[in-house]
Amino acid sequence: MNKDGFEVQYEAFRPNAGQEASHLEFIRLYGRYHPQIYARVLAMVGSKDLADDVFQDVSVALWQSFERFDRQRHFLAWATGVALNHTRMHFRAQAQRRKLMVFDDDILQKITHRMVGGEEIFEMRDEILKDCLNKLSPDDRDLLRDHYQYDETIASISTKLNKSVPVIYRRLSILKRKLFKCVDFALKLEGEG
Numbered sequence: 001m002n003k004d005g006f007e008v009q010y011e012a013f014r015p016n017a018g019q020e021a022s023h024l025e026f027i028r029l030y031g032r033y034h035p036q037i038y039a040r041v042l043a044m045v046g047s048k049d050l051a052d053d054v055f056q057d058v059s060v061a062l063w064q065s066f067e068r069f070d071r072q073r074h075f076l077a078w079a080t081g082v083a084l085n086h087t088r089m090h091f092r093a094q095a096q097r098r099k100l101m102v103f104d105d106d107i108l109q110k111i112t113h114r115m116v117g118g119e120e121i122f123e124m125r126d127e128i129l130k131d132c133l134n135k136l137s138p139d140d141r142d143l144l145r146d147h148y149q150y151d152e153t154i155a156s157i158s159t160k161l162n163k164s165v166p167v168i169y170r171r172l173s174i175l176k177r178k179l180f181k182c183v184d185f186a187l188k189l190e191g192e193g
Contacts, residue, residue: 132182
C-alpha cells in the first residue's frame with residue numbers, strides 16, 4: 001500500500017515481451033518522425049499554441065493505436081492521417097463550443113496532401129535508400145548500422161575497429177555523401193522515367 005492507503009499493483013502495468021518490443025518500435029519511430037508530425041499539425045491549425053494542444057492529443061492517440069498500425073505502411077504517412085483526424089475533431093469540438101466556422105474536410109485534406117506530398121514519395125525514397133545501402137561493402141553497412149541503428153558512439157566504434165576517431169568520422173561522412181548522391185541520382189532517374 002502507498003501512503004494514501006491505495007494498493008498499487010505495478011505488475012498490471014508491466015508490458016510482456018511482445019508489448020515491450022512494440023513499445024520500443026513505437027518510441028524509435030516516434031522519436032524519428034515527431035518533428036515532421038508536429039510541423040504538419042502546425043500547418044493545419046496555424047497557431048503554435050493550438051498546435052501544441054492538438055499535437056499532445058495526436059501523440060497520445062498514436063501511442064494508443066500503435067498496435068493497429070500496419071507495418072507495411074510508412075509510419076509518417078499513418079501518423080499524418082491520425083493527426084488529420086484529430087485536427088478535424090478538434091475544430092469540430094471548438095466550433096460546437098464557440099459556434100465558429102469549421103474548416104471543410106476537403107480543405108484540411110488538401111493542406112495535408114500538400115504537406116505530405118504523397119506517401120509514395122517516402123516509400124520510394126526508402127526503397128531507393130535500401131538499394132543504395134546494398135551497393136556498399138558489408139563493412140561500410142556494418143559501420144552505418146552500428147552508428148545509426150544501434151546508436152553506438154564514434155569512440156566505441158573506433159575502439160572496436162581499432163581505428164582513430166577522426167578516421168571513423170571521415171568514413172561516415174564519405175558514406176553519407178555516397179548515399180545522398182545515390183538516392184538523388186535514382187530519384188532523378190525516377191522523375192525522368
